[in-house]
Amino acid sequence: METENVKERLNSLLQKKLSENERKTFVLEIQNKMDHPMYVFTPNGIPQESKLATYMNRQSTSTPVATSITQSFAKVAIGSPVNSKKVTPQSPEFVPTNRIVGGGNTSASPNFFNSFPGLSGTTSGPGYQRTVIDSPHSGTVSPHLTPQPSPPLTINNCSPIPHVSLEKPIGTVAVAAYQENVGGTTYFYPTSAENSVSANDSLNSIPGTSSITSSYQVYPGTPSHVTALKSRTGSSSFFIAEDTRMDIYSRNALTLIQPDPEQFPDLPQEVDNYHELCPLEPIPTNPLQKAHLGYQASMYKATHVKTGTRHCLRRIHGFRLQNTKCMTYVDMWKKLIHSNIVQLKEVFTTKSFGDNSMVFVYDYHPGSETLLTKHFSTDPINGYVDPFATDPSAPRPYSHHKNTILRHQQNNKLPETLIWNYIIQLTSALRIIHAAGLACRSLDPTKIIITVGNRLRLSCLGVMDVIMNDTSTASNPLALVQHYQQEDLTSLGKLVLALACKSTMAVQRENISTAIEVVTRTYTTDLRNLIMYLLSPQQRKSVADLMPMIGARFYIQLDSIQSRTDILENEVAKEMENGRLFRLLVKLGSINERPEFNMDGTWSETGDRYMLKLFRDYVFHQVTEDGRPWLDMAHVVQCLNKLDTGVPEKVCLMSRDEQSILVVSYTELKHCLEQSFDEVLNASVPTDNVT
Numbered sequence: 001m002e003t004e005n006v007k008e009r010l011n012s013l014l015q016k017k018l019s020e021n022e023r024k025t026f027v028l029e030i031q032n033k034m035d036h037p038m039y040v041f042t043p044n045g046i047p048q049e050s051k052l053a054t055y056m057n058r059q060s061t062s063t064p065v066a067t068s069i070t071q072s073f074a075k076v077a078i079g080s081p082v083n084s085k086k087v088t089p090q091s092p093e094f095v096p097t098n099r100i101v102g103g104g105n106t107s108a109s110p111n112f113f114n115s116f117p118g119l120s121g122t123t124s125g126p127g128y129q130r131t132v133i134d135s136p137h138s139g140t141v142s143p144h145l146t147p148q149p150s151p152p153l154t155i156n157n158c159s160p161i162p163h164v165s166l167e168k169p170i171g172t173v174a175v176a177a178y179q180e181n182v183g184g185t186t187y188f189y190p191t192s193a194e195n196s197v198s199a200n201d202s203l204n205s206i207p208g209t210s211s212i213t214s215s216y217q218v219y220p221g222t223p224s225h226v227t228a229l230k231s232r233t234g235s236s237s238f239f240i241a242e243d244t245r246m247d248i249y250s251r252n253a254l255t256l257i258q259p260d261p262e263q264f265p266d267l268p269q270e271v272d273n274y275h276e277l278c279p280l281e282p283i284p285t286n287p288l289q290k291a292h293l294g295y296q297a298s299m300y301k302a303t304h305v306k307t308g309t310r311h312c313l314r315r316i317h318g319f320r321l322q323n324t325k326c327m328t329y330v331d332m333w334k335k336l337i338h339s340n341i342v343q344l345k346e347v348f349t350t351k352s353f354g355d356n357s358m359v360f361v362y363d364y365h366p367g368s369e370t371l372l373t374k375h376f377s378t379d380p381i382n383g384y385v386d387p388f389a390t391d392p393s394a395p396r397p398y399s400h401h402k403n404t405i406l407r408h409q410q411n412n413k414l415p416e417t418l419i420w421n422y423i424i425q426l427t428s429a430l431r432i433i434h435a436a437g438l439a440c441r442s443l444d445p446t447k448i449i450i451t452v453g454n455r456l457r458l459s460c461l462g463v464m465d466v467i468m469n470d471t472s473t474a475s476n477p478l479a480l481v482q483h484y485q486q487e488d489l490t491s492l493g494k495l496v497l498a499l500a501c502k503s504t505m506a507v508q509r510e511n512i513s514t515a516i517e518v519v520t521r522t523y524t525t526d527l528r529n530l531i532m533y534l535l536s537p538q539q540r541k542s543v544a545d546l547m548p549m550i551g552a553r554f555y556i557q558l559d560s561i562q563s564r565t566d567i568l569e570n571e572v573a574k575e576m577e578n579g580r581l582f583r584l585l586v587k588l589g590s591i592n593e594r595p596e597f598n599m600d601g602t603w604s605e606t607g608d609r610y611m612l613k614l615f616r617d618y619v620f621h622q623v624t625e626d627g628r629p630w631l632d633m634a635h636v637v638q639c640l641n642k643l644d645t646g647v648p649e650k651v652c653l654m655s656r657d658e659q660s661i662l663v664v665s666y667t668e669l670k671h672c673l674e675q676s677f678d679e680v681l682n683a684s685v686p687t688d689n690v691t
């Protein structure tokens with residue numbers, strides 16, 4: 001009867017919507033008369049045979065103190081003190097440090113009573129008895145036994161979950177609180193000095209400023225400058241952007257792809273230090289199919305046996321190296337690192353393919369396609385028609401043919417900004433190649449690869465130097481290199497002309513004047529002048545001369561790259577948070593529900609692990625009053641973030657039989673997690689891949 005009475009009072013108190021004023025003076029007065037006859041209680045009120053007792057009895061220095069709900073709540077009150085008595089630090093009782101206390105200090109943390117109404121929905125049943133464990137550490141309490149409104153999780157213009165705590169981390173806070181007893185009810189409140197010290201500590205965390213920092217790590221939302229950029233590219237989310245995700249997925253899949261052994265029975269298992277060969281193009285079978293100066297060539301993706309990194313192997317079939325002088329150039333190429341070139345890693349000869357092959361090893365860039373297939377694909381399904389090839393034999397007057405080309409080109413032309421973008425990237429690569437005393441010698445649409453974001457890379461560097469071996473045998477190698485550098489610039493002029501006309505035939509001698517005319521009509525004079533300069537045979541050209549022609553377009557390129565960097569950095573920031581939480585979940589998952597540990601079948605259900613189990617329920621398994629799952633990502637993220645940092649804030653956990661409520665700080669939970677995971681880790685089979 002008495003028990004029913006107290007239960008009803010507790011329910012009505014907890015359900016009650018309190019005004020600010022009531023909150024200040026709210027007093028929980030529940031008499032200590034609720035002992036359940038079924039349980040034998042220890043002096044701290046915990047049934048000895050309960051899992052809770054295993055937590056309380058564990059060897060820990062910071063064990064929270066358990067009291068029956070009647071003992072504990074009867075003492076907790078917020079209101080004006082009458083009699084004062086100093087409470088020692090680390091008091092076992094609940095001390096609401098951030099509450100409004102007599103003098104009017106305002107709380108900066110979630111209010112215990114505000115967030116408590118859900119509790120009432122789970123407190124039914126005859127013989128009801130709850131035990132409350134109070135962590136000895138001071139801190140705010142945020143019991144969420146049933147759903148509470150989630151913290152805001154909006155991406156833009158709003159911080160998702162930052163809880164601002166004025167408290168010092170546990171261990172550094174000396175809890176000084178006053179305690180009063182009024183008519184059997186004990187009142188606790190912190191000294192104002194303590195509060196101000198804590199707050200000031202936080203305020204001082206940013207030198208010279210008066211700001212308060214979050215007590216735990218949290219993703220603060222998309223920065224506004226990125227929001228503006230992203231509105232052009234798509235919606236925001238707490239996970240990586242869809243286009244970037246798909247892009248990375250497909251590149252990962254390509255990196256991991258393996259060939260069907262039945263389709264490629266002749267592929268060697270291992271070539272020098274590489275295995276897992278996978279052809280990147282059909283292997284040429286026709287000996288007349290010559291790619292590099294009379295030699296057949298084929299490309300493979302391969303994995304380095306020692307490092308496991310993927311590389312791109314360019315194999316020159318049936319090639320015998322006559323002398324090794326050209327290796328000087330190989331060494332020079334190997335040193336060249338630039339964002340617009342595919343770096344040469346090494347060169348070796350091999351008989352693994354059943355012939356004498358020369359293999360050039362490069363970085364592998366999954367998902368690349370050549371500039372030829374991107375813009376000049378002769379594949380009829382792409383609908384590409386070369387304007388210069390439209391019925392060239394037709395007996396039409398020249399002007400008619402030219403008009404057809406113009407019409408076609410105007411309908412299909414590449415945006416000029418894209419062409420300048422390519423020019424900037426290619427000249428950037430040529431600049432460092434020429435500065436290193438080398439020449440590209442393969443500035444051809446088939447030897448330039450393009451990846452996401454219109455990134456160009458020169459993909460066949462060093463091959464000509466080895467195959468031709470002419471620079472090492474020449475009487476004046478320097479003059480020869482300079483000659484090849486001039487050829488590079490002419491090749492660049494042809495490439496730009498081809499892109500502007502969307503035709504590789506535009507650069508044929510008989511088409512050049514028509515092609516230049518087409519460019520003059522459809523693009524700016526600057527582009528035309530650049531092409532004319534590069535194709536002029538008389539003058540000695542240099543990449544440096546191209547810079548003023550590019551002019552302010554450098555700034556456009558720089559702006560676009562920096563904007564992309566901002567967007568990607570924000571993606572990293574999100575995934576950094578997700579990665580951190582993932583690691584935390586791995587720890588929790590390794591502990592929760594572990595069926596057995598060191599021959600102990602109850603390990604995951606007892607001691608520190610019991611607390612973690614209840615916390616897991618609290619984070620993931622909450623239900624609404626009518627028993628439906630309550631899923632709220634913001635709640636999950638907030639709880640995990642607080643656990644990760646181990647903030648002093650308290651949380652109310654409920655046993656599954658709803659007979660015990662545990663008020664425990666995140667500091668304590670973090671301690672439980674670390675202790676328990678260390679136990680698992682120490683007993684585990686050693687690998688390099690833990691944590």
Ligand SMILES: Nc1ncnc2c1ncn2[C@@H]1O[C@H](COP(=O)(O)OP(=O)(O)OP(=O)(O)O)[C@@H](O)[C@H]1O
Nearest residue numbers: 280281291299312342363364365368369370446459
């Ligand atoms: N470093 C690289 N990483 C990934 N893929 C590459 C790399 N270099 C080239 N590729 C891809 O390999 C394929 C073959 O490249 P290759 O340079 O042989 O072009 P190609 O058009 O076949 O020229 P050729 O007719 O002269 O052989 C192309 O699809 C290209 O995108």
